[in-house]
Amino acid sequence: MTVTPxxxxxxxTKKGLSFKLPLDETEMxxxxxIVAAIVVVxxxxxxxxxxxxxxxxxxxxxxxxxxxxxxxxxxxxxxxGVLATGFGVVGALVGLALAKYGxxxxxxxxAVLVGVxxxxxIGLVAGILSNHEKVIAMKIPKLERAMMELGMAGTLIILxxxxxxxxxxxxxxxxxxxxxxxxxxxMFIFTxxxxxxxxxxxxxxxxxxxxxxxxxxxxxxxxxxxxxxVMIILSSFSWELGxxxxxxISSPWKLWNGVSLLIFxxxxxxxxxxxxxxxxxxxxxxxxxxxxxxxIE
Amino acid sequence: MGLIVxxxxxxxxxxxxxxxLACTFEDLESDIGSQSNPNSQVQLAAQIGQxxxxxNKAISGEPLSNAMYCATAGTIAWLLLLKLEPLVPGEEWxxxxxxxxxxxxxxxxxNIIFSMSSHCGRTAxxxxxxQPIYLDxxxxxxxxxxxxxxxxxFFITCIAYIQCNLGTLSGNPALNHPFALPLLGxxxxxxxxxxxxxxxDVHYGAEREFQDRPFGEGKRVVYHGKITRYAGCGVRTxxxxxxxxxxxxxxxxxxxxxxxxxxxNWRSLVGMQLGGYLPNLAASAGNSxxxxxxxxxLIIVIALAVVNYVFVRWVRKKCGPFVGV
Numbered sequence: 001m002t003v004t005p006x007x008x009x010x011x012x013t014k015k016g017l018s019f020k021l022p023l024d025e026t027e028m029x030x031x032x033x034i035v036a037a038i039v040v041v042x043x044x045x046x047x048x049x050x051x052x053x054x055x056x057x058x059x060x061x062x063x064x065x066x067x068x069x070x071x072x073x074x075x076x077x078x079x080x081g082v083l084a085t086g087f088g089v090v091g092a093l094v095g096l097a098l099a100k101y102g103x104x105x106x107x108x109x110x111a112v113l114v115g116v117x118x119x120x121x122i123g124l125v126a127g128i129l130s131n132h133e134k135v136i137a138m139k140i141p142k143l144e145r146a147m148m149e150l151g152m153a154g155t156l157i158i159l160x161x162x163x164x165x166x167x168x169x170x171x172x173x174x175x176x177x178x179x180x181x182x183x184x185x186x187m188f189i190f191t192x193x194x195x196x197x198x199x200x201x202x203x204x205x206x207x208x209x210x211x212x213x214x215x216x217x218x219x220x221x222x223x224x225x226x227x228x229x230v231m232i233i234l235s236s237f238s239w240e241l242g243x244x245x246x247x248x249i250s251s252p253w254k255l256w257n258g259v260s261l262l263i264f265x266x267x268x269x270x271x272x273x274x275x276x277x278x279x280x281x282x283x284x285x286x287x288x289x290x291x292x293x294x295x296i297e
Numbered sequence: 298m299g300l301i302v303x304x305x306x307x308x309x310x311x312x313x314x315x316x317x318l319a320c321t322f323e324d325l326e327s328d329i330g331s332q333s334n335p336n337s338q339v340q341l342a343a344q345i346g347q348x349x350x351x352x353n354k355a356i357s358g359e360p361l362s363n364a365m366y367c368a369t370a371g372t373i374a375w376l377l378l379l380k381l382e383p384l385v386p387g388e389e390w391x392x393x394x395x396x397x398x399x400x401x402x403x404x405x406x407x408n409i410i411f412s413m414s415s416h417c418g419r420t421a422x423x424x425x426x427x428q429p430i431y432l433d434x435x436x437x438x439x440x441x442x443x444x445x446x447x448x449x450x451f452f453i454t455c456i457a458y459i460q461c462n463l464g465t466l467s468g469n470p471a472l473n474h475p476f477a478l479p480l481l482g483x484x485x486x487x488x489x490x491x492x493x494x495x496x497x498d499v500h501y502g503a504e505r506e507f508q509d510r511p512f513g514e515g516k517r518v519v520y521h522g523k524i525t526r527y528a529g530c531g532v533r534t535x536x537x538x539x540x541x542x543x544x545x546x547x548x549x550x551x552x553x554x555x556x557x558x559x560x561x562n563w564r565s566l567v568g569m570q571l572g573g574y575l576p577n578l579a580a581s582a583g584n585s586x587x588x589x590x591x592x593x594x595l596i597i598v599i600a601l602a603v604v605n606y607v608f609v610r611w612v613r614k615k616c617g618p619f620v621g622v
Contacts, residue, residue: 182477204422280417
């Protein structure tokens with residue numbers, strides 16, 4: 001029996017940015033970050049476009065979780081995903097609190113990006129502190145960058161989800177429709193799973209990034225379908241929950257946004273789930289109907 | 298209408314009973330799928346050459362995965378209740394009878410999706426250890442897992458629904474829980490998963506995996522992965538482990554959770570009653586109610602500690618001595 005190392009370093013990739021498919025981690029981060037940031041700012045966009053940005057942001061976050069956990073965290077993978085979501089919720093609340101500055105009501109909220117940048121800085125500081133000789137000295141390679149990306153991706157994801165459900169990033173609207181209704185629980189837990197499950201489910205020495213990415217997209221599809229369902233039901237209610245005055249800012253096509261997002265989510269999920277399971281079965285050692293286990297002495 | 302204190306206590310007992318059932322099924326679900334703690338053995342087995350026919354259900358730890366099922370079920374049920382309750386004014390329970398099972402069914406479907414992706418993904422990532430994907434293992438375990446998860450999520454969503462409407466059910470709507478149904482499902486899901494993970498796994502391991510080892514020996518590295526190989530008769534799969542754990546490990550886990558819920562709610566209610574807060578929710582009696590509740594809690598904790606101490610001493614005397622002490 002040969003003992004193989006649990007983690008195999010990937011062969012060094014090409015130098016510089018080439019933007020050839022499949023995108024490497026840096027290119028993915030750049031594209032996802034820019035696209036998601038633009039979509040977050042303009043909240044009047046159709047939900048399906050926000051869904052596509054959500055997929056990109058999740059792919060970016062998944063890459064950062066993978067980068068952090070690959071060093072040998074086994075049972076720690078879920079905690080990295082939850083950490084990213086925690087960063088995300090805090091960053092999203094900061095961004096929402098500042099959203100009113102320089103905003104065009106119901107159309108664009110550029111100030112929310114302050115939350116994203118703040119979480120990037122906090123993540124960077126956390127990463128430096130964890131790796132620094134004199135503080136925790138974990139000495140995990142690339143941890144600083146991965147933590148920064150986790151914070152930024154997490155914040156973008158939570159902001160995008162809020163923007164999908166409320167159709168705006170007005171603080172009162174989000175508090176009324178997302179926090180008071182408890183939808184934040186669904187968003188929180190699915191963001192966690194979208195970030196942690198792909199790498200956690202594919203963990204092992206023969207893990208490969210393409211397969212892990214398929215799993216990530218599949219979960220975002222599921223999340224989009226659920227959010228679409230939420231939008232369909234909520235589109236028929238005006239918002240007078242709690243003591244805060246009614247806020248009726250929402251995108252005018254809320255019902256159709258919901259229906260299209262539901263269909264988009266289900267289609268993405270079905271396609272990528274099939275692709276993922278097929279890839280697993282093809283790339284496994286063997287896929288057999290049944291069989292006995294190998295006898296060993 | 299005044300608050301009926303007896304009804305409040307009765308609903309508290311119902312919640313404790315539902316919690317007992319929920320955690321029983323939660324533990325069995327994680328045993329069938331080898332989630333959280335037992336999963337390390339399944340993951341390890343192939344790596345040290347022990348190819349096995351176990352289901353590798355690595356959906357993070359139990360608290361998170363149960364929080365996901367329960368939050369999903371709670372969200373769907375809450376959305377359906379929003380739509381359905383206005384249709385049956387005065388008889389809102391009819392809406393709940395329809396909404397809760399549908400929400401829970403969605404959660405169970407999501408459970409199947411996540412189970413399938415984690416089993417296939419993890420097995421494919423063990424290619425170099427020659428671990429194949431057995432399709433009969435894959436398909437044969439999905440339904441038992443989803444069924445047990447359905448039961449867990451169903452009971453937890455019922456608890457969350459009762460809590461949301463506790464005041465209305467017992468006479469004073471001011472006692473309704475301030476949190477929304479999805480949030481309560483989330484919190485309860487984390488709790489049920491945490492108890493199932495901490496209590497249930499111990500029994501899974503101690504009962505089933507190392508039954509023939511001396512009492513208190515601990516787990517030697519040489520035994521790792523062995524549990525995934527052979528059962529009393531033939532090749533072991535996890536369906537027989539569920540049958541085994543249903544006799545003791547599952548109910549004992551459920552009892553742990555049920556007792557926690559029972560003691561916790563009982564001491565707060567008794568504290569409220571003794572402090573004079575309960576029948577009319579007198580705000581002036583708040584402080585004395587809290588004091589009484591804390592005193593009751595301390596008494597319960599001390600009593601449990603004493604019982605534990607005596608019990609462990611008795612067990613060590615009867616089944617000991619420990620190996621290696």
